[in-house]
Amino acid sequence: MSGHAANVVQAGSIGTVTFLEAPQLPRTKPAMGPLVTEQFVNRTSERATLADLAALADPDRKRPVIVGLRGLAGVGKTTLSLWVARALAADFPDGLLYADLGPNGPSPSESMSQWLTALGVHESTMPTGFNDRAVLFRGLTADSRAILVLDDATTFAAVEPFLPTSGASLVLVLTQRVPDELRSHLTGIVQVEGLSTEHSIQLLAGICPDDRIAAESAAVAELVELCGRLPLALQIIGVHLAKRSRRTVRQVTDELRAAGGSVRAVATALDAVYAELDEPAQRLYRVLGLLSGGRFTDELIAAMTGIGPDAAITLLDWNLVSETDSGYLIHPQVRAHALLLSSTKDSDDDRAEILRRALNWWLLGATAADVALGGRRKLRIADPERLLAGQSLPSKAAARTWFEREQYGIVAAMEAAAKRQWHEPVWQLGEAMFSYFDRRRPLATWLKVMKLAAQSAKDCHDARAEARCRCLLAKAYQELERFDEAAAQLDLARELAAGDERLLASTFDFTGNLALRRKEFAVALDWFQRALEINIQLGQQRGTALMTVFVGRAQAGLGAADALATFQEAARLAREIDEPDVLIRAELGAAEVLVALGRNAEVEALLGQVAELATELKKLDVQAKVALLRADLTGDDRYREEAIAAYEAMGNTPQVARLIAG
Structure with missing residues (x-):
């Protein structure tokens, strides 16, 4: 933790949650994948076959070299693939990309997001949908010489989006059974069996470097067979022997045979080690x-x-x-x-208590991270102060980093809690995760979480919570362009919100944004104006300013002459309450209207203000948009170069910048 800014949030008996900002690292080539053990033995035949297949990679190929590594769980496919990637690094200078496609890995969309991040794409320009991310990935790797490892693959449909178009790249697909539909796409298949007896003994000797392995050759030979010659089981037993120097190999071998031997090799090894733990x-x-x-x-x-x-x-x-x-x-x-x-x-009671404590810890962290990202003024049904009580908050960067790390654990805990009918923490976690979802757009996870949250809010008969969660679910459907399903959720939300004016205004806001997305500008304008009226009546200053921006967007879509005045009024309101995030939206909207009206002299003055504010807020995406507007107005390539520089500063690769440059 040394050297990085940290913030700690704590609450009573729940415990503490530490937030760390991800360090700003220099741009490097991707080097993904879990750390590999130093105890790696030979695999000479498999490595030679993989090297021969890798040599087929060539820019003139129409598709990459795709190799299937087939073998049992625990046989060492992942370790072999990563060691091969290390050995072939000089031939594939564009780095290593790794994705776990199994049930314990990230969602496909999040895995693709991680790949794009490793390739230099900044979160502010990350595509929202999985398909768009896959298209960008293929564009960025069209000429690359990289190694891509796809672990725990079970279907070709899961593998296909992660395949680059470059014939100079190598793709290793790790699977227990090669899917039939994948076979026709493979350049070759490498069967990964258990280690040979010789190599199994070599692995044991590397982990337990004393004379017992050499002195008890017969017992050692039997031991490796009892472990199924599986590297995972051998590593566990090797550590067991290394830590119990007074035990003979024969003693351990006899115990494993009595416990079931090679029929359940890994479990047998784990039973032996578990018995030694305090x-x-x-x-x-x-x-x-x-x-x-x-x-x-x-x-x-x-x-x-x-x-x-x-x-x-x-x-x-x-x-x-x-x-x-x-x-x-x-x-x-x-x-x-x-x-x-x-x-x-x-007991089940013990397991339930552990889950409840985990839920409370994740809820504390998610609440703090949500407020850090969305601010304290945002509408929420669950009051964050019940947990935060005025504590200082993490930075936005630290909050995003925390959500990145914890989101899969949170989702699994929500599912377990829903099965136990603990509905309140489920919907509260869903509500708290929205700020993260709205920024990072992991759409599959977002949809799953909000379905859980909406159902749990309904099951605990909390109409306000259900209305809020259905709005957040509708937003996920909207981002997936499943507009009819989004509309159905919003119909329910408006009905549930009746009687709570602020919540009702929020449902109008979401409904207007859906109409705006569908380019139904007149419908959007009506919903935004209704939401604006309620915010004015309630004295919600931020809501009033923000709804005024949205009214301006709908008016601009209709080509209405008063859109400019609306954006200017929104900017005035934002200045009065010191809401720079709203202000920059309003001023950028006004600038775009001025461009459409051909009022170029006024545009330049306003763009100067927006650029200054974007620099102050470190909004590089807005800086890039300002530069592109200036380039379109003047035809001056200098501004286009400024846009390229802004996108590169965000972490976009030169390929993306060239796309912008046209």
Whole structure:
């Protein structure tokens, strides 16, 4: 944590949530994927085959080299692919992209977002939809020489969007069974079996470097067979032997055979290691089985169990978890074993209490991050001060980073809570996540969360909460261009909001934005004007300024002459209440109207004001829009170069900048 700005939020018995801003790193080529173990042995045949296939990559090919790596879970496909990527790095200078397509990985849209971020695309210019992200990805990698690893793939439909068009790239598809529809697209298939006996012994000796491996050759040979020659099982047993120097290999072998041997190789190894853990580490291990995302931090575990960080370090020492940039990760097979132990050793009441504590911790963090991103004035049904009580908030960057890390755990916890009919925290978490969703647009996750939230609000008979959640669900449908479904949700929301004028105005706002998206400008204008009237009556100054901006947008869509005056009035209101985010929207809208009217002299003066405010607010996307407007007005390529510079400063690659330059 040293060297990065941090903010800590805490609440009573819930615990603490620390927010860290992601460090500003220099631009580098992508180098994604989990850390690989140093104990990697030979795989000479597989590596040679992969190197031969990789050599086929060529810019003149019509598609990339696509290789399927087929093998059991725990056999070492991921480690092999990442070691091969490291060995071939000089031949593929544009870096390594990695995505976990399995059930414990991010959504496809979020995985694509992570790839685009690694390729230099800034979040302010990130496409909102998965298909648009995939199109941009293919454009950015059209001429690249990169290695792409797609882990835990089960269907070709999941793989296809992640395939680049460049014939000079190498794609490694990791799967337990090659999908039939993928076979015709493959350049080759590499079967990844358990290690040979020789290499299994070599792996054990690397983890447990003492004379027992050499001295007990017969017992060692039997031991590796009992482990199925699976690297995961061998690594776990190797750590077990290294930590128990007085135990002979024969003793461990006899215990594994009695426990079931190679029929359940990984589970047998895990049983042996679990028995050696102290009580806090055993309890933590079982708790980790309940985390479907498999990722955790010391703070989350402390909130769930009260167990200190030493227990996680113990699990790390025993090779049961691995470290990540922000915490720890448990392998899916290890987690399945931990979940089985929890189901047999912990009562349902104990598991329920752990889930409830996790929900409270995530709700505290999500509430703080939501207010940091959306401000304290935003309409919310759940009052954030019930948890925050005036505490200082994290920065927007730190809030986004926290949501990025925790969103999958939150979604899994919401699903578990909904099954237990704990409806209130479900809808509250959904409401709190909207600020993040509206900025990052992980649409599949957004849709799932808001469906859960809306149903939970309905199930706990809270009409105001249901109205709010249905608006947020409608916005997700709108971004997916499922407009009829969005309209149906908003019809329900307006009915539910009757009697709460501020909430009703919000439903009018969402309805107007849907009409604006559908280019139904007259309909949008009517809804925005109704929302504006309510905000004026209630004395909601920010809402009044913002609705005035939206009225201006609808008027501009209709070509109405009074759109300019409306934007100017919105700008005046925003200045009065010191709302620069609203002000910049109003002034940019006014500038666009002036361009349409051909009032170029006035445009330049206003664009100067917008550019100054954009610089102050660090809104590079607005700076780029101002520069492009100036370029269109004057035909001066100098302004187009300014736009390119702004997009590059946001992290856009030169390819994106060239697209803007035309």
